[in-house]
Amino acid sequence: xxxxxxxxxxxxxxxxxxxxxxxxxxxxxxxxxxxxxxxxxxxxxxxxxxxxxxxxxxxxxxxxxxxxxxxxxxxxxxxxxxxxxxxxxxxxxxxxxxxxxxxxxxxxxxxxxxxxxxxxxxxxxxxxxxxxxxxxxxxxxxxxxxxxxxxxxxxxxxxxxxxxxxxxxxxxxxxxxxxxxxxxxxxxxxxxxxxxxxxxxxxxxxxxxxxxxxxxxxxxxxxxxxxxxxxxxxxxxxxxxxxxxxxxxxxxxxxxxxxxxxxxxxxxxxxxxxxxxxxxxxxxxxxxxxxxxxxxxxxxxxxxxxxxxxxxxxxxxxxxxxxxxxxxxxxxxxxxxxxxxxxxxxxxxxxxxxxxxxxxxxxxxxxxxxxxxxxxxxxxxxxxxxxxxxxxxxxxxxxxxxxxxxxxxxxxxxxxxxxxxxxxxxxxxxxxxxxxxxxxxxxxxxxxxxxxxxxxxxxxxxxxxxxxxxxxxxxxxxxxxxxxxxxxxxxxxxxxxxxxxxxxxxxxxxxxxxxxxxxxxxxxxxxxxxxxxxxxxxxxxxxxxxxxxxxxxxxxxxxxxxxxxxxxxxxxxxxxxxxxxxxxxxxxxxxxxxxxxxxxxxxxxxxxxxxxxxxxxxxxxxxxxxxxxxxxxxxxxxxxxxxxxxxxxxxxxxxxxxxxxxxxxxxxxxxxxxxxxxxxxxxxxxxxxxxxxxxxxxxxxxxxxxxxxxxxxxxxxxxxxxxxxxxxxxxxxxxxxxxxxxxxxxxxxxxxxxx
Numbered sequence: 170x171x172x173x174x175x176x177x178x179x180x181x182x183x184x185x186x187x188x189x190x191x192x193x194x195x196x197x198x199x200x201x202x203x204x205x206x207x208x209x210x211x212x213x214x215x216x217x218x219x220x221x222x223x224x225x226x227x228x229x230x231x232x233x234x235x236x237x238x239x240x241x242x243x244x245x246x247x248x249x250x251x252x253x254x255x256x257x258x259x260x261x262x263x264x265x266x267x268x269x270x271x272x273x274x275x276x277x278x279x280x281x282x283x284x285x286x287x288x289x290x291x292x293x294x295x296x297x298x299x300x301x302x303x304x305x306x307x308x309x310x311x312x313x314x315x316x317x318x319x320x321x322x323x324x325x326x327x328x329x330x331x332x333x334x335x336x337x338x339x340x341x342x343x344x345x346x347x348x349x350x351x352x353x354x355x356x357x358x359x360x361x362x363x364x365x366x367x368x369x370x371x372x373x374x375x376x377x378x379x380x381x382x383x384x385x386x387x388x389x390x391x392x393x394x395x396x397x398x399x400x401x402x403x404x405x406x407x408x409x410x411x412x413x414x415x416x417x418x419x420x421x422x423x424x425x426x427x428x429x430x431x432x433x434x435x436x437x438x439x440x441x442x443x444x445x446x447x448x449x450x451x452x453x454x455x456x457x458x459x460x461x462x463x464x465x466x467x468x469x470x471x472x473x474x475x476x477x478x479x480x481x482x483x484x485x486x487x488x489x490x491x492x493x494x495x496x497x498x499x500x501x502x503x504x505x506x507x508x509x510x511x512x513x514x515x516x517x518x519x520x521x522x523x524x525x526x527x528x529x530x531x532x533x534x535x536x537x538x539x540x541x542x543x544x545x546x547x548x549x550x551x552x553x554x555x556x557x558x559x560x561x562x563x564x565x566x567x568x569x570x571x572x573x574x575x576x577x578x579x580x581x582x583x584x585x586x587x588x589x590x591x592x593x594x595x596x597x598x599x600x601x602x603x604x605x606x607x608x609x610x611x612x613x614x615x616x617x618x619x620x621x622x623x624x625x626x627x628x629x630x631x632x633x634x635x636x637x638x639x640x641x642x643x644x645x646x647x648x649x650x651x652x653x654x655x656x657x658x659x660x661x662x663x664x665x666x667x668x669x670x671x672x673x674x675x676x677x678x679x680x681x682x683x684x685x686x687x688x689x690x691x692x693x694x695x696x697x698x699x700x701x702x703x704x705x706x707x708x709x710x711x712x713x714x715x716x717x718x719x720x721x722x723x724x725x726x727x728x729x730x731x732x733x734x735x736x737x738x739x740x741x742x743x744x745x746x747x748x749x750x751x752x753x754x755x756x757x758x759x760x761x762x763x764x765x766x767x768x769x770x771x772x773x774x775x776x777x778x779x780x781x782x783x784x785x786x787x788x789x790x791x792x793x794x795x796x797x798x799x800x801x802x803x804x805x806x807x808x809x810x811x812x813x814x815x816x817x818x819x820x821x822x823x824x825x826x827x828x829x830x831x832x833x834x835x836x837x838x839x840x841x842x843x844x845x846x847x848x849x850x851x852x853x854x855x856x857x858x859x860x861x862x863x864x865x866x867x868x869x870x871x872x873x874x875x876x877x878x879x880x881x882x883x884x885x886x887x888x889x890x891x892x893x894x895x896x897x898x899x900x901x902x903x904x905x906x907x908x909x910x911x912x913x914x915x916x917x918x919x920x921x922x923x924x
Contacts, residue, residue, distance in 0.1 A: 274565025315521025319757025339469020461497025518757025818885025
């Protein structure tokens with residue numbers, strides 16, 4: 170028996186934990202946490218343990234599928250790409266580029282090839298109809314960061330390991346393992362704050378796992394975070410607690426923020442945000458008094474009607490208390506492969522513009538080159554020039570992740586071409602004309618380009634493929650570049666190697682022209698010639714791009730500069746040090762200052778103030794989502810290790826509401842919204858605020874034509890039947906997935922007890 174040990178970074182959530190894998194005769198037989206990993210230090214969650222099950226899942230696609238006579242059947246790669254060309258090219262030629270659309274799902278951020286080449290495919294498609302999971306999740310944070318600091322990835326990260334006071338809103342890192350805050354062992358890091366005498370406050374309608382670990386849980390009304398934070402800003406000014414310190418010299422708009430906060434006193438907002446005025450004032454005072462502090466908001470603050478305003482106010486508080494850009498506060502990362510705030514002229518840039526174009530039907534604004542996913546259905550349904558007739562999805566399942574999903578699936582049926590790059594025949598790809606499956610995560614090299622930009626500590630880690638590709642299989646990057654060849658008119662048999670070489674040369678040329686790059690002034694051809702592996706062979710694909718970015722990045726070039734070879738020689742990663750103060754160099758605003766009062770944000774405050782005139786109905790119910798440690802959106806439900814245990818797709822409601830509605834624990838409840846109706850098993854629990862009910866996101870695996878054998882045994886309820894695609898955050902276009910008005914009543918039949 171041949172036994173080896175392999176090390177790699179887990180790509181199944183944002184924590185980026187190091188794994189130690191035992192490989193026996195070509196099979197992974199044991200998964201442990203890598204105790205020597207420089208970042209995770211042995212921490213491991215159930216998702217990481219399941220990585221071998223994901224590779225061996227019999228439902229995982231190994232061969233392309235093509236629709237013949239109404240059925241998806243196996244095909245060769247050449248047949249599959251020929252069918253893509255046959256379907257897609259005439260649409261582009263006859264109806265123009267905007268007749269096609271692309272949707273990029275959440276797993277792209279966890280895939281090296283997806284991170285690099287899926288955006289290239291979107292750009293090559295040449296359409297305005299670019300959609301992604303970002304407008305179902307995090308776009309408000311990108312827009313607010315872009316307005317304040319100049320780029321959408323200039324997101325301040327809480328310095329968990331050194332802070333004295335952590336205020337978290339709408340976040341549950343003990344379940345999510347961190348989000349827009351890459352932090353292995355979030356529980357240990359949060360416990361350490363308390364152990365060193367600090368304080369942790371969690372603001373959430375639910376007493377989540379994270380709230381259970383906190384010093385204080387504030388049960389805010391869903392969507393009330395913006396009012397709560399603005400009232401805290403009000404208190405800081407009213408009580409002369411504003412102390413930006415060294416930030417003041419680089420900050421514009423403090424007086425404008427003061428004037429904007431004046432109407433939002435704690436007394437005025439208390440009833441609407443569900444937090445007593447005295448508690449709001451105390452939270453502000455404690456934040457201001459802490460030696461160091463960080464305010465952090467996540468998905469619960471983004472997927473609400475004022476998501477961008479709330480995201481902005483998180484960093485307004487960090488600035489006004491002097492906690493931005495200092496150890497123990499919220500800092501900008503210095504990732505090894507660079508970031509928008511490490512490139513270009515230090516301290517100045519073009520800033521972020523929103524609304525460079527609008528959607529055809531609703532007139533929704535573009536942000537970060539995307540239109541809101543909430544408009545995708547109407548753009549398929551509405552006839553006329555620019556109607557979406559073809560859709561490419563890459564690692565996405567919008568049939569379960571997007572709002573008003575029943576309506577969206579009906580629109581899929583009218584598409585002339587649906588091309589899915591996916592490892593599963595899921596609720597979306599079951600409608601496809603062609604399905605192109607990438608290799609498993611164990612058959613691909615990996616570097617976390619995205620999450621190293623959002624980490625609580627600067628690290629770099631390269632993971633080589635653990636197992637070889639199946640015979641005849643294509644790498645994910647080869648699939649994506651072959652699609653690039655088709656949409657650029659090179660046909661289904663385009664020269665992928667030539668496209669890859671062109672992409673790499675253009676990237677090297679950009680680095681050579683950039684004064685901020687460590688490769689500035691170099692000959693691009695010479696740079697590419699240096700990108701070789703241990704055998705002296707030229708690197709290709711994502712490995713070449715990572716090597717290029719490392720050499721061009723903040724730690725690259727020079728005799729001891731960081732290269733891919735250096736990471737290959739360090740299987741447990743390279744520690745690049747704690748986050749450091751980076752202002753003013755990290756700013757990329759046209760003014761070279763923190764724009765604390767952007768007009769785009771201030772203009773939405775009258776709409777927020779108008780909500781204070783609305784009556785508070787004590788018996789009204791609103792729906793929120795929730796996360797679980799054993800789940801990640803819709804794509805982790807087919808693995809036995811993660812699917813076992815108590816049923817998790819339940820409707821949580823408070824005992825007072827259950828009694829009022831006549832619903833008992835374990836009974837079937839019917840939930841109705843403006844968009845639709847579902848049934849779910851009730852879970853009566855005092856961990857949720859009265860007036861709030863909760864269903865987890867990403868379930869509903871009972872669709873005909875999908876092949877998810879494990880998930881189908883316990884399909885759960887698709888909560889996005891209840892979401893309304895007309896309800897969005899006004900600034901970013903992000904779908905409102907939390908705080909949805911619903912009615913709940915006992916269903917006519919009794920729920921069957923879960924196994």
